[in-house]
Amino acid sequence: MDAAGHGREEDHVNRCTVTTGFFVLGRCGRQAAASCGQCGRPVCAEHAAPSGVCPECLAAQGYGSQDPHDPAWARGRRRHYYQSSSHAYQDAAWYSSFDQYDRGAFNPGDDYAQGGDWGSDDDTGFVDS
Amino acid sequence: MMRHRAAYVAFDRFPSSKGSAVHIAQMADELFARFDGGLLCAIGGGDLPRYQREGTREIARFDEPVPNLIDRAEAFSAWVAGHLEPHLDTLEVCHVRDPWSALPAVADGPRRRRRHKVVYEVNGLPSIEMAHTWPWAAPSTLAKVRELERHCLERSDAVVVPSRVIGAAVRGLGVPDAKVHLVPNGADVPQPSQRPPDAPERYLVYVGALQPWQGLDVLLRAFARLADLPDLRLVVCASVPERRAKPLRRAAERIGVADRVDWRFTLPHHEVAAWLAHAEVSVAPLTGCARNLDQGCAPLKVIESMAAGVPVVASDLPAVRELMADGEHGRLVPADRPAELARAVRVLLEYPAEAAAMGRRGRAHIAADLTWARSRAELAAVYDTVHDTSTPPDRER
Numbered sequence: 001m002d003a004a005g006h007g008r009e010e011d012h013v014n015r016c017t018v019t020t021g022f023f024v025l026g027r028c029g030r031q032a033a034a035s036c037g038q039c040g041r042p043v044c045a046e047h048a049a050p051s052g053v054c055p056e057c058l059a060a061q062g063y064g065s066q067d068p069h070d071p072a073w074a075r076g077r078r079r080h081y082y083q084s085s086s087h088a089y090q091d092a093a094w095y096s097s098f099d100q101y102d103r104g105a106f107n108p109g110d111d112y113a114q115g116g117d118w119g120s121d122d123d124t125g126f127v128d129s
Numbered sequence: 130m131m132r133h134r135a136a137y138v139a140f141d142r143f144p145s146s147k148g149s150a151v152h153i154a155q156m157a158d159e160l161f162a163r164f165d166g167g168l169l170c171a172i173g174g175g176d177l178p179r180y181q182r183e184g185t186r187e188i189a190r191f192d193e194p195v196p197n198l199i200d201r202a203e204a205f206s207a208w209v210a211g212h213l214e215p216h217l218d219t220l221e222v223c224h225v226r227d228p229w230s231a232l233p234a235v236a237d238g239p240r241r242r243r244r245h246k247v248v249y250e251v252n253g254l255p256s257i258e259m260a261h262t263w264p265w266a267a268p269s270t271l272a273k274v275r276e277l278e279r280h281c282l283e284r285s286d287a288v289v290v291p292s293r294v295i296g297a298a299v300r301g302l303g304v305p306d307a308k309v310h311l312v313p314n315g316a317d318v319p320q321p322s323q324r325p326p327d328a329p330e331r332y333l334v335y336v337g338a339l340q341p342w343q344g345l346d347v348l349l350r351a352f353a354r355l356a357d358l359p360d361l362r363l364v365v366c367a368s369v370p371e372r373r374a375k376p377l378r379r380a381a382e383r384i385g386v387a388d389r390v391d392w393r394f395t396l397p398h399h400e401v402a403a404w405l406a407h408a409e410v411s412v413a414p415l416t417g418c419a420r421n422l423d424q425g426c427a428p429l430k431v432i433e434s435m436a437a438g439v440p441v442v443a444s445d446l447p448a449v450r451e452l453m454a455d456g457e458h459g460r461l462v463p464a465d466r467p468a469e470l471a472r473a474v475r476v477l478l479e480y481p482a483e484a485a486a487m488g489r490r491g492r493a494h495i496a497a498d499l500t501w502a503r504s505r506a507e508l509a510a511v512y513d514t515v516h517d518t519s520t521p522p523d524r525e526r
Contacts, residue, residue, distance in 0.1 A: 059182050098199055
């Protein structure tokens with residue numbers, strides 16, 4: 001952030017909202033130079049890709065659609081699911097054997113199981129030190 | 130788009146306030162440092178962005194809200210498969226932490242065998258641990274999970290374990306000795322920290338998650354036996370959201386210690402370090418259950434407490450004995466015995482000079498033997514091993 005002496009005008013300047021950091025996350029906060037061509041968020045000169053999108057959108061482009069309502073998503077997902085990892089998944093010995101009975105024990109919503117209730121602020125790791 | 134030579138996959142939120150996130154950060158950082166960047170696949174949600182780019186590193190986060198754990202784990206597997214696919218031609222090492230992350234990594238492609246090596250880091254075995262977290266999971270279900278673990282372990286090129294007990298559990302699943310590598314957890318000795326402004330005068334501290342095997346109920350019962358020390362409080366720095374503490378808070382009420390316990394939730398790591406450093410004693414009351422005894426564990430709280438220079442009172446389990454010595458860095462007491470736990474704490478409080486000496490020895494022990502730098506060097510050696518060895522020509526599938 002700039003020093004307070006820069007006055008109110010600075011407050012109106014759009015700040016780059018790109019998330020930075022690896023273990024400790026922050027916002028870039030530099031002065032925005034453009035807005036992302038895809039999601040419209042303000043980005044600074046350093047974070048704007050030559051194609052005019054933010055780093056998040058740029059990275060997302062490489063991995064296909066993530067929107068479940070987009071038909072391409074389901075197609076892509078099915079393809080990846082059965083092709084990229086097909087050999088393991090078609091191993092009927094175990095994969096198809098998680099049946100409804102197995103899955104039922106892992107439904108959220110009860111207080112008793114520690115993993116029981118589940119919300120967006122929970123992580124899902126199995127093992128913790 | 131970027132093509133990566135390394136990938137790290139974890140079915141875990143990253144970053145987060147849990148110990149596992151510290152571990153992931155250290156291990157992934159080492160991997161990416163060796164391979165000039167890489168792709169980290171983890172769990173997102175909340176305000177974490179789906180994608181992030183930091184120089185040559187990319188973070189992709191899975192954030193589909195799938196409530197059922199098995200459904201979610203399988204959806205994650207498929208998502209990981211999709212995210213590894215663009216890199217399959219360049220990928221050299223894929224590091225995974227659990228069976229559902231490992232599944233897409235160990236799979237061979239439809240047309241040809243995978244070229245990358247898989248390093249499977251086993252911090253625990255869901256087939257054992259799920260029996261505790263999901264009490265309604267049937268033995269037959271857990272057997273299927275075990276089959277899945279076996280499947281992935283068998284196809285991995287190296288298996289990394291943080292403790293010898295876990296190493297033994299992995300060998301018990303049929304992994305040959307030569308494939309198992311011990312990479313202990315570590316801690317960095319922190320800079321002296323300010324006393325937290327809201328810290329009580331004298332307090333015991335518990336740091337970590339609140340699953341039943343952590344033994345917090347044992348600690349609460351032990352604390353009830355220290356009621357004659359009126360200025361002594363117990364501070365619980367939980368790494369999980371507040372609503373997870375409901376059953377334990379009820380237990381504290383019932384046991385009659387609720388008004389002497391302070392709860393803190395999901396504090397950032399540097400604040401936890403300050404709470405540790407200014408405590409009288411840090412307690413790790415792990416229970417003597419199958420999760421801790423058969424599967425094993427490598428409790429970061431013990432290592433981080435020693436790094437902070439605070440004496441530790443912990444359960445006398447093989448996995449804990451690997452990290453600290455009784456009478457040297459604190460006290461080891463029988464698991465699940467509140468009276469023994471209370472007595473050990475009381476003795477340390479009675480002899481502050483000896484307790485402080487234990488804290489200093491613990492810190493020296495960490496600085497000499499259990500730093501992250503050392504763990505990372507050992508992990509790097511594992512990467513070298515798998516990376517240099519070429520795949521045997523006709524590996525059985």
